[in-house]
Amino acid sequence: MLFVTSNPGKAREAEEILGENVERVDYDYAEIQSGSLVEIAEEGVRDAYGEFGEPCFVDDSGLFIEGVGGFPGPYSSYVYSTLGVDGVLRAIEDVEDRSARFDCAVAYHDGEDVRTFEGTVAGRIAQEPRGDGGFGYDPVFEVKDDDQGRTFAEMSPEEKNAVSHRRRAFESFADRYQQD
Numbered sequence: 056m057l058f059v060t061s062n063p064g065k066a067r068e069a070e071e072i073l074g075e076n077v078e079r080v081d082y083d084y085a086e087i088q089s090g091s092l093v094e095i096a097e098e099g100v101r102d103a104y105g106e107f108g109e110p111c112f113v114d115d116s117g118l119f120i121e122g123v124g125g126f127p128g129p130y131s132s133y134v135y136s137t138l139g140v141d142g143v144l145r146a147i148e149d150v151e152d153r154s155a156r157f158d159c160a161v162a163y164h165d166g167e168d169v170r171t172f173e174g175t176v177a178g179r180i181a182q183e184p185r186g187d188g189g190f191g192y193d194p195v196f197e198v199k200d201d202d203q204g205r206t207f208a209e210m211s212p213e214e215k216n217a218v219s220h221r222r223r224a225f226e227s228f229a230d231r232y233q234q235d
């Protein structure tokens with residue numbers, strides 16, 4: 056099955072989580088304006104299916120910061136490419152509640168229906184970026200359940216993949232579709 060994404064970091068993680076029968080296609084599917092990652096992923100996979108005509112899935116993810124009403128949430132991609140990680144840190148400088156979560160919505164089109172699988176991980180936004188691993192917001196996302204309080208970027212790929220929002224979403228996806 057095809058994983059339709061413009062983001063190589065996501066594709067690497069999906070491969071590690073799902074195994075080998077994932078083929079990445081670099082296609083920027085249409086992203087509707089919506090407050091819901093699930094809606095964005097579902098519309099996106101319909102667009103991707105229209106483009107490729109074979110079973111495929113997309114992953115729409117977002118960082119939700121509690122103290123600023125869930126910003127940047129569904130706009131995480133736009134905010135990342137405009138403000139960047141440093142811009143986000145500046146924007147929340149005076150915000151007290153830095154608790155946050157990462158959500159992932161995976162939508163799969165099997166040729167007839169669309170099904171969606173969700174995953175989430177709790178954390179908080181670090182004061183400064185730390186670590187060289189991962190991609191995107193990983194250097195500022197401190198994982199809540201990590202006893203050393205590391206950011207995703209301070210973890211190995213295996214460690215991030217063991218607890219991430221993406222792992223949780225892809226796991227329920229795999230439970231449903233990869234019986235063998």
Ligand code: ITT
Nearest residue numbers: 060061062114115116117131132135190191192193
């Ligand atoms: P697609 O083509 O798959 O949509 P994208 O990078 O635009 O690629 P999203 O809209 O889902 O993907 O991602 C929103 C933003 O959050 C984007 O800037 C990503 O780099 C970032 N992001 C997504 N997953 C992440 C993760 O596991 N760790 C850190 N940042 C992540």
Ligand code: NA
Nearest residue numbers: 061086115132
């Ligand atoms: Na995107």
